[in-house]
Amino acid sequence: MSENKDPHVAGSGDSGAGEVKFVYDFTEGNKDLKDLLGGKGANLAEMTNLGLPVPPGFTITTEACKTYLDSGEEPAALRDEVGAHLQALEAGMGKTLGQADDPLLVSVRSGAKFSMPGMMDTVLNIGLSDKSVQGLARQSGDDRFAWDSYRRLIQMFGKTVLGVDGELFEDALEAAKVAKKVSVDTELEAADLKKLVTKFKRIVKTEAGRDFPQDPREQMDLAIHAVFDSWNTDRAKLYRRQERIPHDLGTAVNVCSMVFGNLGPDSGTGVAFTRDPASGHQGVYGDYLQNAQGEDVVAGIRNTVALAELESIDKKSYDQLMRIMETLENHYKDLCDIEFTIERGQLWMLQTRVGKRTAGAAFRIATQLVDQGLIDEAEALQRVTGAQLAQLMFPRFDDQAKVEQIGRGIAASPGAAVGKAVFDSYTAIKWSRSGEKVILIRRETNPDDLDGMIAAEGILTSRGGKTSHAAVVARGMGKTCVCGAEELEVDTKRRRMTAPGGVVIEEGDVVSIDGSTGKVYLGEVPVVPSPVVEYFEGRMHAGADDADELVAAVHRIMAYADRVRRLRVRANADNAEDALRARRFGAQGIGLCRTEHMFLGDRRELVERLILADTDAEREESLKELLPLQKRDFIELFEAMDGLPVTIRLLDPPLHEFLPDVTELSVRVALAESRGDANENDLRLLQAVHRLHEQNPMLGLRGVRLGLVIPGLFTMQVRAIAEAAAERRNAKGDPRAEVMIPLVGTVQELEIVRDEADRVIAEVQETTGVELKLAIGTMIELPRAALTAGQIAEAAEFFSFGTNDLTQTVWGFSRDDVEASFFTAYLEKGIFGVSPFETIDRDGVGSLVRSAVKAGRATRPDLKLGVCGEHGGDPESVHFFHEVGLDYVSCSPFRIPVARLEAGRAASTSKGSDHR
Ligand code: PEP
Ligand code: MG
Numbered sequence: 001m002s003e004n005k006d007p008h009v010a011g012s013g014d015s016g017a018g019e020v021k022f023v024y025d026f027t028e029g030n031k032d033l034k035d036l037l038g039g040k041g042a043n044l045a046e047m048t049n050l051g052l053p054v055p056p057g058f059t060i061t062t063e064a065c066k067t068y069l070d071s072g073e074e075p076a077a078l079r080d081e082v083g084a085h086l087q088a089l090e091a092g093m094g095k096t097l098g099q100a101d102d103p104l105l106v107s108v109r110s111g112a113k114f115s116m117p118g119m120m121d122t123v124l125n126i127g128l129s130d131k132s133v134q135g136l137a138r139q140s141g142d143d144r145f146a147w148d149s150y151r152r153l154i155q156m157f158g159k160t161v162l163g164v165d166g167e168l169f170e171d172a173l174e175a176a177k178v179a180k181k182v183s184v185d186t187e188l189e190a191a192d193l194k195k196l197v198t199k200f201k202r203i204v205k206t207e208a209g210r211d212f213p214q215d216p217r218e219q220m221d222l223a224i225h226a227v228f229d230s231w232n233t234d235r236a237k238l239y240r241r242q243e244r245i246p247h248d249l250g251t252a253v254n255v256c257s258m259v260f261g262n263l264g265p266d267s268g269t270g271v272a273f274t275r276d277p278a279s280g281h282q283g284v285y286g287d288y289l290q291n292a293q294g295e296d297v298v299a300g301i302r303n304t305v306a307l308a309e310l311e312s313i314d315k316k317s318y319d320q321l322m323r324i325m326e327t328l329e330n331h332y333k334d335l336c337d338i339e340f341t342i343e344r345g346q347l348w349m350l351q352t353r354v355g356k357r358t359a360g361a362a363f364r365i366a367t368q369l370v371d372q373g374l375i376d377e378a379e380a381l382q383r384v385t386g387a388q389l390a391q392l393m394f395p396r397f398d399d400q401a402k403v404e405q406i407g408r409g410i411a412a413s414p415g416a417a418v419g420k421a422v423f424d425s426y427t428a429i430k431w432s433r434s435g436e437k438v439i440l441i442r443r444e445t446n447p448d449d450l451d452g453m454i455a456a457e458g459i460l461t462s463r464g465g466k467t468s469h470a471a472v473v474a475r476g477m478g479k480t481c482v483c484g485a486e487e488l489e490v491d492t493k494r495r496r497m498t499a500p501g502g503v504v505i506e507e508g509d510v511v512s513i514d515g516s517t518g519k520v521y522l523g524e525v526p527v528v529p530s531p532v533v534e535y536f537e538g539r540m541h542a543g544a545d546d547a548d549e550l551v552a553a554v555h556r557i558m559a560y561a562d563r564v565r566r567l568r569v570r571a572n573a574d575n576a577e578d579a580l581r582a583r584r585f586g587a588q589g590i591g592l593c594r595t596e597h598m599f600l601g602d603r604r605e606l607v608e609r610l611i612l613a614d615t616d617a618e619r620e621e622s623l624k625e626l627l628p629l630q631k632r633d634f635i636e637l638f639e640a641m642d643g644l645p646v647t648i649r650l651l652d653p654p655l656h657e658f659l660p661d662v663t664e665l666s667v668r669v670a671l672a673e674s675r676g677d678a679n680e681n682d683l684r685l686l687q688a689v690h691r692l693h694e695q696n697p698m699l700g701l702r703g704v705r706l707g708l709v710i711p712g713l714f715t716m717q718v719r720a721i722a723e724a725a726a727e728r729r730n731a732k733g734d735p736r737a738e739v740m741i742p743l744v745g746t747v748q749e750l751e752i753v754r755d756e757a758d759r760v761i762a763e764v765q766e767t768t769g770v771e772l773k774l775a776i777g778t779m780i781e782l783p784r785a786a787l788t789a790g791q792i793a794e795a796a797e798f799f800s801f802g803t804n805d806l807t808q809t810v811w812g813f814s815r816d817d818v819e820a821s822f823f824t825a826y827l828e829k830g831i832f833g834v835s836p837f838e839t840i841d842r843d844g845v846g847s848l849v850r851s852a853v854k855a856g857r858a859t860r861p862d863l864k865l866g867v868c869g870e871h872g873g874d875p876e877s878v879h880f881f882h883e884v885g886l887d888y889v890s891c892s893p894f895r896i897p898v899a900r901l902e903a904g905r906a907a908s909t910s911k912g913s914d915h916r
Contacts, residue, residue, distance in 0.1 A: 099132065107254075419456065419511070443463050472835065561905065569903060573593060872895075
């Protein structure tokens with residue numbers, strides 16, 4: 001760390017005390033200065049300070065980039081500051097940049113705080129010119145190496161700094177190989193490369209309209225500016241919008257003295273992980289390529305060897321690398337990935353960062369590091385995510401199965417799906433109705449495919465990325481999806497798909513798609529249940545001798561999370577089966593029982609009669625039939641959740657769901673009329689359906705409005721709840737019912753319903769002789785409810801935020817319409833980073849939640865607060881609900897473990913919520 005308190009301010013030895021410092025030597029930075037030095041620069045500095053062999057260099061700060069981007073010019077002091085650091089570098093290396101007889105060469109690399117696509121690639125070998133290439137040849141004693149380095153510089157510089165089409169260089173290189181009748185670049189000799197240099201320079205001149213610069217400092221400055229400019233490429237800007245990375249961070253630039261992996265067989269370059277990123281196990285993982293430079297290892301131009309083979313190639317470097325890897329792991333206390341180069345037997349570290357890993361490895365590594373004493377339990381919680389846990393909970397294809405992979409696309413929505421290939425929605429629906437499992441295969445999907453997507457087990461497209469229509473809609477439905485599998489040629493007209501190698505998949509052939517890896521297989525691949533789900537279900541025990549290592553790790557991390565979390569986690573469940581599963585998964589109650597689900601199927605007709613009843617007698621008749629059915633539902637729920645709170649929401653149906661389809665009914669009546677045998681009942685029904693038809697059912701007669709206009713409906717439900725609770729009490733049970741009123745917009749609605757509910761509950765107490773303590777509360781799911789939460793809290797003992805409806809009404813979106821129609825465009829344009837139906841919109845919907853929490857608690861300090869919209873199971877949103885001080889989140893049973901984990905993570909990072 002620099003001695004200055006403020007790292008932005010130069011010390012007296014630099015450009016003058018008090019002035020902003022724009023350039024940091026690698027010895028001056030550290031890993032915590034990522035904002036200023038970018039990820040790469042901060043880690044290079046950290047390794048330098050650890051005494052690891054990092055080629056000397058310096059980093060130009062993001063502040064310099066910001067000034068350049070704001071004003072169009074680099075900061076006035078930058079040129080001199082870079083000059084001073086370059087001089088120091090030259091003094092240390094004993095040679096100057098581009099020196100004719102023995103040139104110092106440098107690389108220029110971009111390095112923002114977050115790595116992002118679209119930023120400038122590295123330019124290596126800066127400092128080479130027509131003159132210094134001769135010096136390099138003499139110094140290295142290797143003509144071929146010198147000319148190869150020079151042609152690489154012109155190629156990389158031409159492409160990335162001067163904007164010349166890279167293919168032109170590739171084509172010329174290919175032509176040189178063909179002319180020489182060789183297949184790999186290493187077989188080109190010095191003379192060939194020299195000719196190639198001439199050709200490359202010609203390409204630059206023609207395409208960029210200028211000569212390739214021969215002045216080394218000019219090369220370096222142009223490359224630095226190109227890095228700055230690359231911050232604003234379209235790709236980088238779009239990525240930042242989508243990932244919500246601020247546009248004003250800027251990028252740092254790293255200037256590093258070159259070391260060479262292409263100096264012959266005793267040189268090379270490689271990548272390595274300090275442990276296996278797939279399993280977390282310690283060992284030797286990585287790839288090495290002899291006599292190669294830069295991106296050659298990952299570019300796949302020649303076959304690499306496993307890192308373990310380096311031991312026999314260069315034992316000394318190998319041993320040193322192993323020691324360095326251990327140092328890095330112990331220092332970063334995590335899996336690191338690294339890039340290194342060996343120059344004539346001397347090992348150099350070019351990069352390190354905390355490495356990416358699979359979901360399973362994340363859990364294993366976190367617990368391994370706890371066991372090694374490197375991190376504590378709180379830190380282990382931060383090393384895993386709910387998204388990773390969710391991934392581990394999907395069923396997956398059996399690894400042992402023999403498979404025939406025919407392609408690979410983007411893993412757009414996780415899961416493993418098997419079914420018969422169909423190429424249009426109509427067939428998907430028709431076949432699935434006859435009991436077939438189908439995979440809907442399209443080039444891309446559009447809103448017309450919606451029903452087919454619902455009918456299919458999974459969706460496969462050959463075009464589009466993670467934000468394509470198929471991907472967005474499938475994720476919303478929780479349906480497996482692989483998209484953008486471009487190598488698969490989909491011909492919807494001929495109902496077939498052709499895979500590379502000519503494999504043809506006709507309609508009806510079975511395919512299997514893996515939405516977690518993007519892989520597509522021919523035939524049926526057996527699916528195995530997730531061991532993590534088996535564990536949550538109680539069918540696998542973490543402590544058993546043969547327990548899966550992964551399950552044991554998940555078990556431990558979940559225990560830490562449960563210990564520290566403040567948020568309780570409840571389930572959205574409407575029947576005993578879901579309630580029991582939720583309980584096994586750790587639910588601490590039911591936060592939302594949607595009673596309308598209890599009225600579908602056989603009972604739909606009873607509700608239809610209730611809604612259409614003309615007389616009190618007819619209405620009472622249907623209510624009388626419904627009451628015992630409802631009561632039985634509630635008894636089962638209270639039994640499953642004995643001792644835990646169960647929030648029952650009174651009926652909130654979109655009305656049309658309970659009425660016959662208007663078109664179908666109209667056709668029936670019209671046909672009957674034309675035959676002259678119209679049925680009186682149908683005619684009456686049609687009239688009523690027309691009367692009740694709504695243009696916008698979402699904003700129509702639903703929720704509390706329905707309870708207020710259909711006499712007796714809510715009364716029947718409250719009675720069923722109260723009687724069920726009394727019966728459970730008599731059976732020595734411990735029912736904890738809570739009555740919830742949906743879609744309230746004003747306290748007056750709530751008061752009317754509440755008075756009636758209190759009356760019914762008192763009546764049931766009276767007749768049964770059982771004392772009942774039923775809390776009565778409301779959902780907050782309309783902007784007006786949130787805005788008048790202080791008043792509403794007068795009549796509510798609890799609030800449960802219905803963030804599904806709140807999102808719809810705050811944005812003015814009808815979810816069913818907008819997700820399928822224009823969300824793709826919004827996501828692609830970066831208007832959303834993620835759908836507001838997936839992750840809470842903190843600034844809009846979230847701000848209403850925040851203020852309603854405050855106002856509600858101001859009125860009633862012991863007001864219980866929860867959320868039961870789908871956001872209750874979304875990792876990012878759980879953190880928000882923790883922050884605003886809710887008491888619980890409620891989500892679908894399957895997401896309960898994710899919510900528990902994220903609630904734990906939120907509690908262990910936050911310094912306390914802002915309301916408690
Ligand atoms: C909500 O609106 O968030 C909610 C839970 O209710 P529903 O999704 O049933 O409308
Ligand atoms: Mg709702």
